[in-house]
Amino acid sequence: MNVLVVGGAGYIGSHCVRQLIAAGHRPVVLDNLVLGHRAAVAADVPVYTVNLGNESEVGKVLRKEKIELVMHFAAYAYVGESVADPMKYYFNNVAAPLHLLRCMLGSGVKKFVFSSSCATYGSPAQMPITEDTPQAPINPYGQTKLDVENALRAFAAAYGLSFAVFRYFNAAGAAEDGTIGADHTPQTRVIPLAIDAAAGRGPPLQIFGNDYPTPDGTCRRDYVHVDDLSRAHIAVFEQLSTPGAALLYNLGTGTPTSVLEVIRAVEKVTGKPVPHTFAPRRAGDPPELYADSTKARRELGWQIKFPDIESIVATAWKWHEVHPHGFGGRK
Ligand SMILES: NC(=O)c1ccc[n+]([C@@H]2O[C@H](COP(=O)([O-])OP(=O)(O)OC[C@H]3O[C@@H](n4cnc5c(N)ncnc54)[C@H](O)[C@@H]3O)[C@@H](O)[C@H]2O)c1
DSSP states (O other): OEEEEETTTSHHHHHHHHHHHHTTOEEEEEOOOSSOOGGGSOTTSOEEOOOTTOHHHHHHHHHHTTOOEEEEOOOOOOHHHHHHOHHHHHIIIIIHHHHHHHHHHHTTOOEEEEEEEGGGGOSOSSSSBOTTSOOOOSSHHHHHHHHHHHHHHHHHHHHOOEEEEEEEOEEEOOOTTSSOOOOOSSOOOHHHHHHHHHHTSSOOEEEEOSOSSSTTSSOEEOEEEHHHHHHHHHHTTTGGGSTTOEEEEEEOOSOOEEHHHHHHHHHHHHSSOOOEEEEOOOTTOOSBOOBOOHHHHHHHOOOOSOOSHHHHHHHHHHHHHHOTTTTTTOO
């Protein structure tokens, strides 16, 4: 299938591009490279440096490349920034995908896969989180994802759009061969920060809060390997053949891992201590978030290849060893 990967030069999108090729599909990337890296995508994959909100340019790509399905990864995803500058988030994460969807429907492309987030659930009282857990985002980032989900439901009913929404938990790890991985500026994710601290390339890891009602007092999250996420996107293709299909899945391992457990895993994998300090809790950080992904396993046959934190950290460490400076600041 000819698949347009919007945001395909970013972290998760670039891994999905590789999985698409491995599964015999033909990916085409559209990315404005504001956050992504051309070097994250193989040289023989077409990359269009276009803003996804530019309907005339997106339309040309859809027609020229005979696109049959669109995957959308392109969004801003810093929670704190979304609170400080919500306009930026509503324009890029809601308005721009609406342009993309209008353009797709106008060109007869009716299959869509959307990267949503556990941030749409806010801070639920009950764990694990199922697809039926009420969605109540607690920041503009999560709200923008929920807004697009709601638009997709209406578009499926009215226009016969078939969509799959994947609500990721914490994407982590890197390609097993160490060729691509996470290169975000600023880096805010625990595993890359812990690795940088261990390698002496970054400051000690700051742990926000050690008095949460969790077994060791630090926050627990559900770290899911980026290649496991990517494989779910391809496993859903068959279901998207039904016009108007409206599919929603949580993607996580179902295992909560605390910040101190991440540190122990990084120390074990790297053989180096992770210098760390404790800081007060951050406002809006729920004590724990982890997924029930039974539905994805049952309906898509989704299987997790990296079920434990050490196997995930090992791939991130390999990427950092081979590419200590990520893509070297290259776009
Ligand atoms: N990383 C996670 O843990 C996580 C968790 C839940 C959900 N998500 C969602 O998954 C998606 C991918 O996340 P990521 O970590 O790979 O992010 P990323 O920043 O690495 O990748 C996003 C890509 O989209 C591109 N982009 C952004 N706005 C664009 C626009 N207007 N036009 C064209 N290209 C644009 C960027 O240049 C970048 O290459 C996002 O939608 C994010 O909200 C990520």
